[in-house]
Amino acid sequence: MILLSRLKDAIKLRWPALRLRSILIGVLLFTALMPGFGAIFLRVYENVLVRQTEAELIAQAAVYDSAFDIAWPGPKPAPIPPPADNDSGDSYRHSDTPEPYFTPEALTIDLNTMPILPQRPQPSAAAQPADSEALVAARAIEPLIEQSRRTTLANVLILDAGGTVLSQGPLQGQSYAFLPEVQSAMSGRSQSVLRRRGDYVPRYAFEVLSRASAIRVHYARPIKLGDRTVGVLLLSRSPRALFRGIYDDLGKIAIAFGIILAVILGLAALLSRAIAKPIEQLTQASAEVGRHLGRGGSEVPPTPATATVEIRALFDNFRRMAVAIDLRSRYLRDFAAAMSHEFKTPLTGIRGVLELLDEHGDTMSAEERRRFIANAEGDADRLSRLVARLLELARADMADENETVSTAIADPLRRIADAGSDETFAVKLALAGELPTVRVPADVLETVLTTLVENSRQAGARSVIISAAPAGEDHLDLEIADDGPGIPAHDRGRLFEPFFTTKRADGGTGLGLPIARSLLANSGASIDYVGGGPGACFRLRLKRNGV
Numbered sequence: 001m002i003l004l005s006r007l008k009d010a011i012k013l014r015w016p017a018l019r020l021r022s023i024l025i026g027v028l029l030f031t032a033l034m035p036g037f038g039a040i041f042l043r044v045y046e047n048v049l050v051r052q053t054e055a056e057l058i059a060q061a062a063v064y065d066s067a068f069d070i071a072w073p074g075p076k077p078a079p080i081p082p083p084a085d086n087d088s089g090d091s092y093r094h095s096d097t098p099e100p101y102f103t104p105e106a107l108t109i110d111l112n113t114m115p116i117l118p119q120r121p122q123p124s125a126a127a128q129p130a131d132s133e134a135l136v137a138a139r140a141i142e143p144l145i146e147q148s149r150r151t152t153l154a155n156v157l158i159l160d161a162g163g164t165v166l167s168q169g170p171l172q173g174q175s176y177a178f179l180p181e182v183q184s185a186m187s188g189r190s191q192s193v194l195r196r197r198g199d200y201v202p203r204y205a206f207e208v209l210s211r212a213s214a215i216r217v218h219y220a221r222p223i224k225l226g227d228r229t230v231g232v233l234l235l236s237r238s239p240r241a242l243f244r245g246i247y248d249d250l251g252k253i254a255i256a257f258g259i260i261l262a263v264i265l266g267l268a269a270l271l272s273r274a275i276a277k278p279i280e281q282l283t284q285a286s287a288e289v290g291r292h293l294g295r296g297g298s299e300v301p302p303t304p305a306t307a308t309v310e311i312r313a314l315f316d317n318f319r320r321m322a323v324a325i326d327l328r329s330r331y332l333r334d335f336a337a338a339m340s341h342e343f344k345t346p347l348t349g350i351r352g353v354l355e356l357l358d359e360h361g362d363t364m365s366a367e368e369r370r371r372f373i374a375n376a377e378g379d380a381d382r383l384s385r386l387v388a389r390l391l392e393l394a395r396a397d398m399a400d401e402n403e404t405v406s407t408a409i410a411d412p413l414r415r416i417a418d419a420g421s422d423e424t425f426a427v428k429l430a431l432a433g434e435l436p437t438v439r440v441p442a443d444v445l446e447t448v449l450t451t452l453v454e455n456s457r458q459a460g461a462r463s464v465i466i467s468a469a470p471a472g473e474d475h476l477d478l479e480i481a482d483d484g485p486g487i488p489a490h491d492r493g494r495l496f497e498p499f500f501t502t503k504r505a506d507g508g509t510g511l512g513l514p515i516a517r518s519l520l521a522n523s524g525a526s527i528d529y530v531g532g533g534p535g536a537c538f539r540l541r542l543k544r545n546g547v
Contacts, residue, residue: 032260051109053217061233061235072230120195141158156234158234159231162186163178164177186229192217216236275311282315353372406545412446414429427453428466430468448520451512461535474543475542477541524543
């Protein structure tokens with residue numbers, strides 16, 4: 001495991017930075033070239049060439065067989081007549097013969113499975129003289145064989161039924177009856193075998209990759225007169241070499257490669273415009289957003305028309321994220337400025353008291369010192385309240401939404417009503433029927449309602465009414481209305497700004513409503529001021545469970 005980890009670390013250190021466009025082109029090229037490599041290494045094309053040689057030898061042997069039958073000097077059976085004309089097209093059998101009129105011979109050679117035998121040995125001495133009738137027929141067709149071999153390049157030997165060579169030449173009168181392919185033909189069955197070439201000398205550098213270059217296809221076919229085997233045709237030829245075949249088909253291969261290359265370039269261009277280019281634009285836009293964070297002036301470019309569905313969704317999400325980040329950055333900047341101002345006032349007061357006591361403390365009366373110290377303590381208390389509320393606001397902003405929360409709001413509403421009511425102030429509930437559960441924690445709901453009730457009490461209201469009503473199928477609305485003096489129209493737009501308060505002299509921090517909004521937002525809820533009458537009225541829109 002340690003060695004594997006070290007190897008991974010070493011690869012990571014030396015791994016080059018690759019462009020997505022380069023990776024796409026490389027993958028497509030590799031995919032396109034794989035069939036070509038597979039055809040070469042799996043001998044698919046080469047096997048086709050060898051089987052083509054076998055088919056040619058079978059066709060030549062069939063012609064020589066027919067010529068031998070015609071040249072046979074002795075009595076012979078009547079030839080099979082051709083099929084009668086039939087409009088149905090199924091006259092492949094003749095009425096006098098049980099066998100099909102057409103009997104094509106199947107190919108049997110397979111380079112992947114067939115063994116390669118040694119070079120064909122020299123013939124042995126014949127045990128008996130050649131058949132005289134077969135010899136006459138062989139002499140008759142030898143001119144045909146000699147003329148055709150100049151084109152076919154195939155070596156042809158004619159043997160009698162006992163395996164004795166009838167063809168003129170140094171092998172005449174000797175026997176090949178011991179060869180397995182000749183024995184099969186003597187028994188009435190054709191057979192193809194692969195043997196090594198004795199005269200093979202490589203001519204090309206890559207010819208060693210080809211198995212067919214050093215072999216020769218041998219085919220033995222029985223010559224029959226009716227059911228009697230009267231001779232054997234033994235043909236052999238070297239198959240067309242793999243690289244020779246590729247060279248002969250070079251034009252077709254070049255056209256195919258050109259088409260594949262054009263398709264690859266087209267796909268690469270399409271993928272580049274659909275993936276690589278949009279990602280580059282998005283990367284540049286993210287850098288611009290980072291440079292202009294909180295200052296505006298940066299915009300996400302429009303989504304490219306050729307972008308994929310996923311890239312389009314990425315652009316849309318990034319655009320929304322950039323707007324949210326910019327708004328948040330501005331909020332933090334304004335929040336920092338407001339917090340600096342809020343902290344500066346009590347700190348200035350405390351600093352002033354310390355300077356007065358340091359410079360004039362000996363000359364001050366006890367009453368003056370107590371008054372200045374009381375002022376400093378008041379400023380320190382204000383700082384403590386600010387710090388505590390800021391911690392609450394931070395916790396509210398950082399909280400995560402929990403979709404599994406299910407709160408029956410009747411219980412927290414009753415607790416608020418009981419805790420907030422006294423002889424001079426009343427909290428009333430207006431709940432109609434059974435209320436659904438909501439996705440807001442009970443403690444959050446109580447914190448927000450306590451803040452609103454206390455604000456109404458401090459504003460001079462004598463009663464607060466909390467009512468509930470459904471808002472469509474997904475939400476529930478809570479309205480908290482009081483009978484106080486209400487909020488001036490010019491202050492309503494700033495109610496949820498941090499540190500905005502009209503009760504600063506009474507110790508207000510201006511953070512109660514911003515904390516309430518953050519707490520509700522983390523539960524997918526919202527709070528808004530909707531008061532239009534003489535008193536203040538806030539509306540809480542809560543998500544119902546099951547939506």
